[in-house]
Amino acid sequence: TEKEIFEKRGREFFQGVMSFVGVFCTMNTMFAVPRGSVGVATAVSTISGSSFGRRRAGFGHCRVRCEMERVVAEAATRSSGGNVEPGKWIEIQSTQLHSSENVGDAARPSFNPAGDEDDAEVLIECRNVYKSFGEKHILQGASFKIRDGEAVGIIGPSGTGKSTVLRIMAGLLAPDKGEVYIRGIKREGLASDDEDLGGLRIGLVFQSAALFDSLTVRENVGFMLYEHSNLSDERIAELVRESLAAVGLKDVEERLPSELSGGMKKRVALARAIISDDKPGHSEQELVMYDEPTAGLDPIASTVVEDLIRSVHRNGRDAQGKPGTISSYVVVTHQHSTIRRAVDRILFLHEGKVVWEGPTAEFDTSMEPIVRQFADGSLLGPIRY
Numbered sequence: 001t002e003k004e005i006f007e008k009r010g011r012e013f014f015q016g017v018m019s020f021v022g023v024f025c026t027m028n029t030m031f032a033v034p035r036g037s038v039g040v041a042t043a044v045s046t047i048s049g050s051s052f053g054r055r056r057a058g059f060g061h062c063r064v065r066c067e068m069e070r071v072v073a074e075a076a077t078r079s080s081g082g083n084v085e086p087g088k089w090i091e092i093q094s095t096q097l098h099s100s101e102n103v104g105d106a107a108r109p110s111f112n113p114a115g116d117e118d119d120a121e122v123l124i125e126c127r128n129v130y131k132s133f134g135e136k137h138i139l140q141g142a143s144f145k146i147r148d149g150e151a152v153g154i155i156g157p158s159g160t161g162k163s164t165v166l167r168i169m170a171g172l173l174a175p176d177k178g179e180v181y182i183r184g185i186k187r188e189g190l191a192s193d194d195e196d197l198g199g200l201r202i203g204l205v206f207q208s209a210a211l212f213d214s215l216t217v218r219e220n221v222g223f224m225l226y227e228h229s230n231l232s233d234e235r236i237a238e239l240v241r242e243s244l245a246a247v248g249l250k251d252v253e254e255r256l257p258s259e260l261s262g263g264m265k266k267r268v269a270l271a272r273a274i275i276s277d278d279k280p281g282h283s284e285q286e287l288v289m290y291d292e293p294t295a296g297l298d299p300i301a302s303t304v305v306e307d308l309i310r311s312v313h314r315n316g317r318d319a320q321g322k323p324g325t326i327s328s329y330v331v332v333t334h335q336h337s338t339i340r341r342a343v344d345r346i347l348f349l350h351e352g353k354v355v356w357e358g359p360t361a362e363f364d365t366s367m368e369p370i371v372r373q374f375a376d377g378s379l380l381g382p383i384r385y
């Protein structure tokens with residue numbers, strides 16, 4: 001019954017927030033009163049915890065009250081600058097917790113304001129993944145899930161293994177230990193043509209665009225179809241045209257990569273990742289992974305690529321105004337603009353593990369020292385160079 005589900009979710013939620021003092025709830029509301037000897041960081045986490053709680057336990061909204069100045073300031077941010085004073089109850093609605101004020105793009109998919117992202121189908125799961133290269137122990141128990149509909153960013157210090165994670169998810173590299181599940185099916189070995197991905201297509205867009213220099217744009221974009229489908233050359237040329245149009249390119253089919261600008265190459269690489277054959281019963285789901293899609297681009301070209309990534313997602317509209325076809329995507333990036341503009345949820349990778357994850361909106365307000373140091377670009381903190 002609804003009551004049983006509520007009680008179960010409530011129990012799960014409380015297991016997650018037992019450390020917070022003074023948390024109690026009613027059917028649709030959670031109340032949080034950080035007090036006593038808890039530190040500021042814990043108190044702020046109470047607010048973050050309450051957003052987690054609402055998503056996990058399905059609370060309609062939460063109310064927070066606190067005396068501590070920093071916490072009150074945090075609460076003010078969360079409540080969009082409402083009338084927030086120490087000791088006064090403030091109410092935080094779900095939409096404010098995943099606010100998109102940094103993003104002006106209408107194509108931006110929302111961060112599941114229904115609050116049910118935990119229930120969405122898991123497309124890829126990495127469970128306790130280890131990977132070493134010789135003496136370099138890069139991944140040391142990385143675990144995370146990518147769900148249907150998500151726009152996820154993987155961030156973290158240089159050399160921490162972000163690209164390695166992408167290559168493992170794409171099946172180009174096998175973990176030494178741990179498991180990768182694709183739609184619940186455990187992957188054995190590397191990606192292969194006859195691998196059962198449960199109907200999911202996985203595309204990887206490399207940082208360098210990785211176009212074949214000697215092939216034209218048409219041959220690059222249609223490469224997989226020329227190699228692995230029975231479609232006629234005419235049909236492939238048509239699909240290539242459509243895919244290029246989706247990323248805002250036309251009349252470039254016969255050019256060589258050397259005749260394109262850096263930004264155009266990235267668009268062509270994106271067109272190659274999203275092209276699909278038109279077989280009946282073709283998979284509905286596609287996950288694309290972008291490795292540093294905006295590296296080396298000027299700020300405006302970065303914005304164009306960030307919006308493009310949004311636009312080909314199924315909640316967006318492509319360059320022709322058609323709904324995008326990508327179910328979920330993962331972006332590895334160092335660029336703050338890309339973190340804020342192109343993704344809804346962040347996985348923070350450090351020393352081989354996911355050490356923090358949360359909605360993009362929480363990246364700027366999290367008091368987690370590692371996140372604060374990274375977000376502020378500070379030399380002081382737990383990350384040592």
Ligand SMILES: Nc1ncnc2c1ncn2[C@@H]1O[C@H](COP(=O)(O)OP(=O)(O)OP(=O)(O)O)[C@@H](O)[C@H]1O
Binds near residue numbers: 157
């Ligand atoms: N095939 C390989 N052989 C040997 N070492 C490798 C290989 N691939 C990656 N590495 C090493 O693993 C470490 C992690 O590399 P990776 O590219 O995954 O990091 P990253 O977090 O994406 O870094 P950056 O942010 O600088 O791009 C680096 O030290 C890299 O040199």
